[in-house]
Amino acid sequence: GSARAGKLRRANKNMPSEVTSKRPVSRLRLAHGMDASVLKGPQRMDPRFESLAGRLHEPTFKQKYAFAFKQAEEEAGAMKAALKRHRA
Numbered sequence: 001g002s003a004r005a006g007k008l009r010r011a012n013k014n015m016p017s018e019v020t021s022k023r024p025v026s027r028l029r030l031a032h033g034m035d036a037s038v039l040k041g042p043q044r045m046d047p048r049f050e051s052l053a054g055r056l057h058e059p060t061f062k063q064k065y066a067f068a069f070k071q072a073e074e075e076a077g078a079m080k081a082a083l084k085r086h087r088a
Contacts, residue, residue: 033051
């Protein structure tokens with residue numbers, strides 16, 4: 001018994017004394033800047049607001065999306081005019 005004292009003991013003679021390396025590995029792994037909540041399941045994500053996309057430069061953002069802001073204002077004005085016509 002004393003010769004075996006330094007060796008790794010098993011709970012059962014039929015169990016391996018080492019952890020096998022042949023276990024399947026998950027396909028989803030964490031990339032730099034991601035957190036573990038991403039691996040929980042499918043989520044809707046907007047890449048514009050991810051930390052990997054960089055910092056927001058507001059003047060450039062307003063310049064690039066000016067057409068969208070203008071279109072939204074025009075649509076809101078058209079809806080208000082239609083509502084006014086409908087109520088009258």
